[in-house]
Amino acid sequence: MATFAEYSRNEDSEVNTWIRFGLRLGVSAALHPFEYSKMLIQIGYEPIPARPGRSMLGRPIMLLPNIFQYAGHIRKIDGFYGCYRGLAPKLVGSVLSMVVSERVAEKLGLPYQEDKDESQLSEEENYAQFKSNLKRDIVLSVSGIVVSHPFHVISLRMMAQFVGRETLYNSILGSVAEIWNNEGILGFFAGLIPKLLCDVACLVLSSSTVFVLNKYLIKDKVARRYNAGFTEFAFSSLLYPLQVVSTCSAVSGSRLMAGRPPIMPKYANWVDCWNDLQTRRELKRGSSLFWRSQTVYASPAPTSFAPLPALSRYQ
Secondary structure: OOOOHHHHHHHHHHHHHHHHHHHHHHHHHHHHHHHHHHHHHHOOOOOOEEEEEOOOOOOOOEEEEOOOHHHHHHHHHHHHHHOOOOHHHHHHHHHHHHHHHHHHHHOOOOOOOOOHHHOOOHHHHHHHHHHHHHHHHHHHHHHHHHHHHHHHHHHHHHHHHHHHHHOOOOOOHHHHHHHHHHHHHHHHHOOOOHHHHHHHHHHHHHHHHHHHHHHHOOHHHHHHHHHHHHHHHHHHOOHHHHHHHHHHHOOOOOOOHHOOOOOOOOOOOOHHHHHHHHHHHOOEEEEEEEEEEOOOOOOOOOOOOOOOOOOOOOO
């Protein structure tokens, strides 16, 4: 039977968890205009023409607007509140993910436990603690993504309406009806597999790498904190193409202009989407937010004809 002190600690831990979660929601809401801009870049929409420039090495390139200029363009068209299109389903999905994933972990016998100091644990106990934490994190990640994905799809499609100026996804209930009537239940889970692969692979690879590095190479506590952040960033960058594929798959096949030819092909599945983007070398679009460019390729042979004007694919 739990003592009063243990019960009090559990209550304080739960309160602190919700406070941290609320702060994350606040930061996510504040940064939503930039996520909005990044999402439009990921689906290939470039409303602002590129301008000629040169790289640091002197090569001719076409400079694209950075994330701040892109967000400014959205505000110019739709106003301040228009920059927060798609925020409501995003927040609902985050709250639902938090609540359901914790309940699933508890049902599977994986409650939250504070980590013990590694110096007080044997090698076997430290490895057992790592496995327990990783197992719990995987359960939280998978269950949270699955339960919140329908709201993620709705949020993405609300933002994708900026391309064609549609009004099909103006509310959560209206969006649910739109997806159900035109795509059925599978429409709510468009792009789920690449998102799961990206998040779970990043979690497993980064956690395992940090554990090994901390065990054999890094002993300083401050260095360990930096190591965890750097490792997670490195693997998330490596797996970034799966984020692009997930976003495009979630929009493709809808009745939105952004998800239909000629702007975006109708993909049979996420593998088809991957192959198409890989062929066009666009799996990394949106990965660079502050310095965005397109390489200008010179003609391989001289010609007497006047060159054709460069056309923007998505204007």
